[in-house]
Amino acid sequence: MPVRDQGDNPSAEIPTAGEAVRARCPSAGMFGGLSGKLLWLTVFFIMLAEVLIFFPSVASMRLRWLQERLNTAAAAAIVIDGLQPIELPRALQKETLEATGTKAIVLRKEGTSRLLATTDMPTSVDESYDLTDVPPLTAIGDALDTLVFGGNRMIRVYGPVGDTNTGVEVVMKDRPLRTAMFFYSRNVLLLSVLISLFTATLIFFAINRILIGPIRRLTGSMQQFSSDPENPAHVYIGDGGRDELAVAGRNLTSMQMELQKTLKQQKNLAALGLAVSKINHDMRNILASAQLMSDRLVDVDDPMVKSFAPKLLRTIDRAVGYTTEVLSYGKASESAPRRRRIHLLELTQEVKDILAIEPQTGIEFAEQIGADLEVDADSEQLFRVIHNLCRNALQALTSPGEGGPGSIRRITVSAQRVGSVVSITVDDTGPGMPLKARQNLFAAFRGSARSGGTGLGLTIARELVLAHGGTIALVEKPTVGTQFRIEIPDRPVSLEDYRSRANLEK
Numbered sequence: 001m002p003v004r005d006q007g008d009n010p011s012a013e014i015p016t017a018g019e020a021v022r023a024r025c026p027s028a029g030m031f032g033g034l035s036g037k038l039l040w041l042t043v044f045f046i047m048l049a050e051v052l053i054f055f056p057s058v059a060s061m062r063l064r065w066l067q068e069r070l071n072t073a074a075a076a077a078i079v080i081d082g083l084q085p086i087e088l089p090r091a092l093q094k095e096t097l098e099a100t101g102t103k104a105i106v107l108r109k110e111g112t113s114r115l116l117a118t119t120d121m122p123t124s125v126d127e128s129y130d131l132t133d134v135p136p137l138t139a140i141g142d143a144l145d146t147l148v149f150g151g152n153r154m155i156r157v158y159g160p161v162g163d164t165n166t167g168v169e170v171v172m173k174d175r176p177l178r179t180a181m182f183f184y185s186r187n188v189l190l191l192s193v194l195i196s197l198f199t200a201t202l203i204f205f206a207i208n209r210i211l212i213g214p215i216r217r218l219t220g221s222m223q224q225f226s227s228d229p230e231n232p233a234h235v236y237i238g239d240g241g242r243d244e245l246a247v248a249g250r251n252l253t254s255m256q257m258e259l260q261k262t263l264k265q266q267k268n269l270a271a272l273g274l275a276v277s278k279i280n281h282d283m284r285n286i287l288a289s290a291q292l293m294s295d296r297l298v299d300v301d302d303p304m305v306k307s308f309a310p311k312l313l314r315t316i317d318r319a320v321g322y323t324t325e326v327l328s329y330g331k332a333s334e335s336a337p338r339r340r341r342i343h344l345l346e347l348t349q350e351v352k353d354i355l356a357i358e359p360q361t362g363i364e365f366a367e368q369i370g371a372d373l374e375v376d377a378d379s380e381q382l383f384r385v386i387h388n389l390c391r392n393a394l395q396a397l398t399s400p401g402e403g404g405p406g407s408i409r410r411i412t413v414s415a416q417r418v419g420s421v422v423s424i425t426v427d428d429t430g431p432g433m434p435l436k437a438r439q440n441l442f443a444a445f446r447g448s449a450r451s452g453g454t455g456l457g458l459t460i461a462r463e464l465v466l467a468h469g470g471t472i473a474l475v476e477k478p479t480v481g482t483q484f485r486i487e488i489p490d491r492p493v494s495l496e497d498y499r500s501r502a503n504l505e506k
Contacts, residue, residue, distance in 0.1 A: 038212075039204045046196035054188055059139040061184050062146065065177055066157050067131055073100045074161040074168040077107040080116040094119045101176060103154070108167035122154045125171060131159035143181065150178040214245045218252060225256050230263055315354065337378035337467050339491060344424070345369045347379060348413050351387045355394055361409075363397050365390075368414035375415075375422040376490040381464045385472075386413065388457040389426040389484050396430035396482065424486040425475075433474070433482050441474060 076096050096117050097103060104118040129142065151174065158169035221236035228234055235256045238249035345367060352365050375382065393411045408429050415424045433441075442462045465472040470488040477483050 038207055039200050042200035042203050043196045046199055047192060050188070050192035050196070054185070054192075055140050055143070056136065057188065058147070058181060058185060059136070059143040062143045062177065062181055063131065063134060063139055065180055066129065067159070069101060069172065070131060070157055070159050070168055070170060073102055073105050073170045074166075076100055077105050077116050077168050078161070080105075080107075100170070102170040102172040104171040106158075106169040108158075108169060110165075113169075122171065124154070125156045126153035127174075128156040128158075131157065146174060146178055147181055147185070150174045211245070214239075214249070218245070218249060221252065221256075229256075229259060232260070235260070337381050337464070339376055339378055339468070341374045341376055342379045342382070343371075344373050344375050344415050344422070345371055347383055348386060351383065351390055351413075354387060355390060357394065361398060363394065364408075364410040366410060366412045368412060370415075373415055373417060373422070375424075375488055377468055377488055378464075381467070382488075385461045385464050385486065386424070386426065388461045392457060393426065393428035393430060393482065397428060399431070420490040422488050422490075424488070425483060426486075427477075427481060427483040429479075429481045432480055438474065 076099070080096070097105065097119050104121055105116045107114050107116050134142075153174050154171065155174045155177075156169065156171050158167060160167050218236065221234070224234045225236070236249060236253050238246055238253060240246065348367050348369060352367070355365070357363050357365055390411055390413065397409045397411070410429050412427045413424070414427070415422060417423075442458050462472050465486055465488065468488050470486060472484060472486050475483040475485050
C-alpha cells in the first residue's frame, strides 16, 4: 500500500515503499530475491519428489510390460496347445514368436512342461523373473538393473495364466524392454519438469503477491523512515489484515509513531535547554545582586528583620546554587552528592519554612522525626528531594475542589532508622495520583499529576536518591492521599575509619 502524504500538501505524490527500495538500493530482480529463491526451491523439491516417485513407477511399468508380453504368449500357447496332436509348422512357429517378441514359448500344465514354439533357441539365459508375486523392493531393484546393465541379455520370464494352474514361460531379449523403459523415463522426466515449472510459477506469483510484496513495502517504509524519521508522511500505513505481516505492519506503524514522538520531545528538550541556559545566565546575575543587598539586612536593628534575614539568605543561596546546576539534568547527571551526617528534623523544618503554608489554608504540616535522627546524605540534594515531594503534596491539597468541610488536610514527614538505612516517608491526605501519572511516575514531562506541571520534580528526586544508593517508591495506602517512601543507606565504612573511630571513643 502506498505511504500516504500527511504533510501540508495533500496533493503531493509520495512514492510507494517498493519505489523507495528501488530508488535507494540496486534491485535484486524478479528472480534474484526471495521470490526467485522460492521459485528455484519449489522446482528443486518437486523434481526431488518426482525422482522418489519415479523408481516405483518405472518398476510398475516394467512389470506391466512383461505381463503384457506374457499374456500375449499365453494366448498363442493356448491356441497352439489346442492343435494337438498336430505339430505347428516351423514357419508358423517363427511367425508366432516374432509376433510375441520371444525366442521360445513353454506351456506348463498339470505338472508337465511343453515347448510349443522355438527358434534360434539360446544356449543360456542370463536372468530369470517370476511374475507370480513380486515384492516392491525387488521390482525396483530389477528395474534399475535392467536400466543400467540391460540391453544385451537373454531373460526368462514365467507366470500363471489368469487364475488357473496353467503357467507360461517365455525366453526373450531384454533390449525391447530397456528401450520401452527409457522411453517411459523420458516422458516422466518431461512431465515432471512441466509440472514443477507450472506449480512453481503459480506458487511464485501467489507468494510474490501475498508475502514478498508486503515485505518489500515494509522494507521500503523502513528505509524511507530512516532517511527522514520526523516526516509524518513516512509512517507506514498497513492494509488492516489479520495475518502475521499485517500485525508486523501495525507494530511498525506504532513504533514509528512512538519514535517520532520521542524525537519531537528530544528536539523540544534541546530547545528548552538552550532557552533555560539563557534565562539561567541572566537570573544568576539578578540573584547575585539580590544576595549582595540581602547581606546588608544583617546590620539592620529591626528584630523582625533579624529573624527573617537568615532564612532569606539561605533561600537566596539555594537559588544561586540551583542556577549553577539547573542544566545538570539536561547533561549527563546531577553532581555527585557531598555526604555528611545531618539532622533530618532541622532539614525538614527548613522545608516547612520554605513552603510557607498560610494558616488560613487549613493545611497542617507534621514532622514525626526524632530530634537525634541523623542521615548520611548531601543536605542540599536531600532538601530538594523532600521539598519537591512536599510541594507536590501542598499543590494537591490546595487544588480546586479539595478540602471540603470537616476534611483533614495534612502533610506528614516521618522517618526512622533501621540498621544502616534511614526510611523517610512523605504522606498527604490529598486526592491521590491519577492513573496516567502512576504509569509515568518518574518520566520527565509525562509524570505530572496536575495540569501545567512538567513532571520534572519526581524525576529529579529519583535521580538524587539513586545517587545516594537509595530508593524512592510510591506506596499503596488504604486511605486517600499519596505516600512516597525514601530509603537512604549509610555509606560503607572502611576498616581504617572504623578503627580510628574506635580509638577515639576509647
